[in-house]
Amino acid sequence: MELELGGKTVLVTGGSDGLGRALCHRLVAEGAKVAFCGRNAGRLEATRAALEAEGGDVVAVTADVTRPDDIARFVETALERWGRIDGLVNNAGKSAAKPLADTTDEDFDGDLSLKLYAAARLCRLTLEHLAADGGSIVNVLAIGGKAPGAGSMPTSVSRAAGMALTKALSKEVGPRNVRVNAVLIGLVESGQWDRLAAASGTPVEQLYETMAKNSGIPLGRVGRAEEFADLAAFLLSPRAGYVSGTAINLDGGLCAVV
Numbered sequence: 656m657e658l659e660l661g662g663k664t665v666l667v668t669g670g671s672d673g674l675g676r677a678l679c680h681r682l683v684a685e686g687a688k689v690a691f692c693g694r695n696a697g698r699l700e701a702t703r704a705a706l707e708a709e710g711g712d713v714v715a716v717t718a719d720v721t722r723p724d725d726i727a728r729f730v731e732t733a734l735e736r737w738g739r740i741d742g743l744v745n746n747a748g749k750s751a752a753k754p755l756a757d758t759t760d761e762d763f764d765g766d767l768s769l770k771l772y773a774a775a776r777l778c779r780l781t782l783e784h785l786a787a788d789g790g791s792i793v794n795v796l797a798i799g800g801k802a803p804g805a806g807s808m809p810t811s812v813s814r815a816a817g818m819a820l821t822k823a824l825s826k827e828v829g830p831r832n833v834r835v836n837a838v839l840i841g842l843v844e845s846g847q848w849d850r851l852a853a854a855s856g857t858p859v860e861q862l863y864e865t866m867a868k869n870s871g872i873p874l875g876r877v878g879r880a881e882e883f884a885d886l887a888a889f890l891l892s893p894r895a896g897y898v899s900g901t902a903i904n905l906d907g908g909l910c911a912v913v
Contacts, residue, residue, distance in 0.1 A: 658889065658892035660682065663741040664689075665690070666689075667682075667689060667746055668746050670746065671695060672702075673847065675691065675693070675744070678883065679711075679713070681884035683713065687741075688736075690736070691714075692715070692717070692718040692729045716728065716732050720777075726777055730780045730781060734784070740781050740784035742785075743791075744891070745794045745817075747770075748770050748795065752810045754805070758808055758809060770816075771813050778824060786831040790833050791834045791891045793836055797811075797841075798839045798840065798904055798910040800813075800814025818839075821835050821900070821902060834898065836898060836900070837903070838883065838902075839903065839905065840878075840905055843878035843883055845880065863876075873907060874907035875907075
């Protein structure tokens with residue numbers, strides 16, 4: 656399917672690693688121009704070089720999305736380069752789950768700053784540009800926001816807030832021809848799992864096999880980063896022009912809630 660993303664400009668947070676990196680590669684393959692950010696300069700440079708080797712028109716920005724000035728600089732860098740923004744992917748995040756009794760106010764503040772406040776700020780900063788030619792926002796969340804389990808705070812709470820942001824914003828900006836959707840991740844390959852495997856001396860393939868077996872994923876395997884990239888790219892594209900205000904599970908059937 657031709658996604659009609661050629662010439663479109665897309666911003667991706669957390670784009671130097673894992674799911675974000677896979678999406679950047681897919682967008683470049685579709686002919687989109689991509690600005691991506693992250694905190695690790697080494698991973699950013701490696702991803703930029705790989706994307707440019709594929710012929711991509713990209714820009715990499717070292718930024719911490721919890722810092723408003725960094726977010727503003729990220730957006731301005733993209734605008735200075737291309738003069739337009741057609742898509743935004745709020746992907747930056749990390750796993751942070753424990754029982755409520757073990758959490759602190761700082762745990763909640765940090766998780767909300769990373770996963771909710773940053774997304775809201777970026778939506779505000781890009782909305783006028785997205786509305787100029789009918790843009791799209793994709794918020795990358797987790798199935799815990801829809802079906803939280805025990806010991807899942809503060810992550811499940813911040814992800815549920817992200818779902819509310821997605822739905823409410825879709826209603827606000829739909830009349831301006833801006834679509835807002837979310838992808839809810841289950842167990843999918845990512846940089847954090849790769850690093851966990853390396854730190855424990857476990858082959859990453861073995862880790863993924865164990866995760867799939869222990870979690871009871873109906874499809875029997877962990878998802879691939881490229882499968883996330885395919886879905887997110889579709890939601891960003893004009894081919895998903897009547898899809899807005901929805902949260903799609905990418906979890907191999909794991910979530911108990913549709």
